[in-house]
Amino acid sequence: MDQPTEQIQSELENFRQQWRAEVSARSKNTTGSQQPQQQQRISSTQAGPSTPSKPLRKSEPAHRKTTSRIVSHVEDEEEYIQTQSFDEPDPSKAPGQKLGRQDGPSTTTKDKEKEPQTALDFYEKAVEKETSGKLGDSLQLYRKAFRMDDNVDQSYRNKHFPARWTKPVQVNPSNAPATVPNTAHHSLEGPTLSLPDLIASFSDLRIEGVPPECEGVEPPPCPMAALPDEILVHILRDVAVADVGDFVRLAQVCKRLAYLVATEDQIWRRVCLGTEFGFGGMHFHWQLGITWEPLSPAQQLLSDDADADAGADVFTLDQLARQREEERRATTSVLLNSLYAGSWATMFRRRPRVRFNGCYISTVNYIRAGQASVHQITWNSPVHIVTYYRYLRLFRDGSAISLLTTDEPAHVVHHMTKDNLALHRGGAGPHLPSAVMANALKGRWRLSSEADDPEAAVKDMEGDLFVETEGVGPKYMYRMELTFKGTGAGKAKVGSNKVSWKGFWSYNRETDDWAEFALRHYKPFFFSRVRSYGVGEV
Numbered sequence: 001m002d003q004p005t006e007q008i009q010s011e012l013e014n015f016r017q018q019w020r021a022e023v024s025a026r027s028k029n030t031t032g033s034q035q036p037q038q039q040q041r042i043s044s045t046q047a048g049p050s051t052p053s054k055p056l057r058k059s060e061p062a063h064r065k066t067t068s069r070i071v072s073h074v075e076d077e078e079e080y081i082q083t084q085s086f087d088e089p090d091p092s093k094a095p096g097q098k099l100g101r102q103d104g105p106s107t108t109t110k111d112k113e114k115e116p117q118t119a120l121d122f123y124e125k126a127v128e129k130e131t132s133g134k135l136g137d138s139l140q141l142y143r144k145a146f147r148m149d150d151n152v153d154q155s156y157r158n159k160h161f162p163a164r165w166t167k168p169v170q171v172n173p174s175n176a177p178a179t180v181p182n183t184a185h186h187s188l189e190g191p192t193l194s195l196p197d198l199i200a201s202f203s204d205l206r207i208e209g210v211p212p213e214c215e216g217v218e219p220p221p222c223p224m225a226a227l228p229d230e231i232l233v234h235i236l237r238d239v240a241v242a243d244v245g246d247f248v249r250l251a252q253v254c255k256r257l258a259y260l261v262a263t264e265d266q267i268w269r270r271v272c273l274g275t276e277f278g279f280g281g282m283h284f285h286w287q288l289g290i291t292w293e294p295l296s297p298a299q300q301l302l303s304d305d306a307d308a309d310a311g312a313d314v315f316t317l318d319q320l321a322r323q324r325e326e327e328r329r330a331t332t333s334v335l336l337n338s339l340y341a342g343s344w345a346t347m348f349r350r351r352p353r354v355r356f357n358g359c360y361i362s363t364v365n366y367i368r369a370g371q372a373s374v375h376q377i378t379w380n381s382p383v384h385i386v387t388y389y390r391y392l393r394l395f396r397d398g399s400a401i402s403l404l405t406t407d408e409p410a411h412v413v414h415h416m417t418k419d420n421l422a423l424h425r426g427g428a429g430p431h432l433p434s435a436v437m438a439n440a441l442k443g444r445w446r447l448s449s450e451a452d453d454p455e456a457a458v459k460d461m462e463g464d465l466f467v468e469t470e471g472v473g474p475k476y477m478y479r480m481e482l483t484f485k486g487t488g489a490g491k492a493k494v495g496s497n498k499v500s501w502k503g504f505w506s507y508n509r510e511t512d513d514w515a516e517f518a519l520r521h522y523k524p525f526f527f528s529r530v531r532s533y534g535v536g537e538v
Contacts, residue, residue: 086358086413086530116141119149123156132408133363133387202259229260236260237267244277244348268344272332275396276535279332279353284449285324287398290468290477291442331450331462338458350495352463352484354394354447356536359416360499360525361409362390391416392467392499392525396537400443402469402478407436413530416440441478443469465499477507485524499525 116122126141145152193201209222224232236257240247247267251258261267275281289295300317332347340347370382391403393416401416415434423429424438448464450456467480481503484495501524504517 086409086528086532119145119152120155120159122148123152127156133365133389135365135385135387199259199262202255203263205255205259207254207256233260233264233267236264237270240267240271241274241276244271247271262345265344268348272344272348273329277355278348279328279351281356281396282328282353283398283446284328284451286444286446288444290444290470292399292444334458335462352447352465353496354445354465355496355527355529356394356396357531357533358527358529358536359391359393359413359533361413361528362392362523362525364388364390364521364523366521390522390525394445394467394536398444398446400445400467400469401440402443402467402480403437403440405436405439409528412436413528414532441469441471443467443478463495464502471506475509477509479503479505479507481505482525497527499527 116125122141122145126138126145129135129138129141149155207222207225209225210220212219227235236247236250239250248261251261272278273280286295286299297317301320335351336342336344336347340350365385365387368384368386370384388404388406389409389412391401391405391409391412393401395401395418399418401418401421403412403416405412411433415437420434420437421440421442424432424435424440427438429435430438445465445467448462448466450461452464453461463484465480465482465484467482469478469480471477480501482499483502485498485500501519501522504519504522506515506517507513508515
């Protein structure tokens, strides 16, 4: 009995040793296989989250980058330039030419910076295309924007027009009861001042220099702060004569300059009566012929029927010029007191006048039905979106240039000069960038006056613009009758930025016949400043 028991114990001990060896071997293998995985997880956690192999549709940046590359590839040659101001040179010039200032970025760099990335970027690009008249391109961009975000239009309104879509928050710092109807008297900053009262509150202020950079150091000098008001007003008047826009922007420097810009009536009087930007440079009578030939003395004395009475009292051109100058100043004085409450600044802003530092552009869009196919149903017939532009540039000497073309403003406005018109007369130089001027027409302009309608009221005797240009042949002549319409709302309305149509005629010199054009697709002209024109002398 003892021998079998000892044999069984020895076999059990051997089994236990084998089992322990197998368990230890398994544990070693498991630990060795898990350690590289843990190290891999730790290294991946330190390096950042892994990128999935397949891009996500909504939140993955790779999808947006791909879309932006496609859009940029399609639109590289269609960079948008605002029609309100053309401060950059013509992009059709040398490809390596830099835009804007000499140290500015190149066109390629600028295009890359403007590539749309988000739905809001596509929507803003679409609005720009629609403003420039490219309705087809804007429609494609609108579709891309709404595919990326259904509420992109709301985001655009919140970004650019937040005041129109948000209600003002009523602040009640004194915790007044809800029964109080008006909490204006609880404002911590006091009642809101009107604009005249706000400007009047700046009257006692002075120009202050820059504070010292640190304590104990003298502040940098400010020579303008030590100038008396007489010399400072004289300097401001010279700035206004050079560029009235720079003079107005001086109001953003400090409160003292804002007060002087708004209240110095003698500066605004000089601007209004001057020939640089004011009404001294306006022409209420024809100064040249239609093809820019000088008028004979007889034509100047009796340029039209309205001058018949005036020509009977004068015998020389000097007497006629002196009489017209007296009439113009008398009209200005009457309008100043009757329509503009004696304010020269208000007169300069609202009275119709011609601007010479830019051109007037009319963008026309209309839809024309395409040719229907016999294999297609009616609702799927193609349509054509037709876009063309009318350009009108007026010069100080009474001459004008009129152009009708499908080329965009960015490729036209910089070439609308008298030299380019003479260069491309008859179709010469078709390889040049300014070849668009081959279709330009010479003309002349003048404003309406009391002589055109003696029975009209004082407020209605001005505001019309007459332009006569060449026709399709030597025997034809075009006559445009336009009227100035203020842009803006209320008291902020500006009276010289928009010109609307009143009539358009063609005159046949041989048959003495007038034919009127229908103004169905004609759109108003809007003024766009072109910095390359300077003050509009050439």
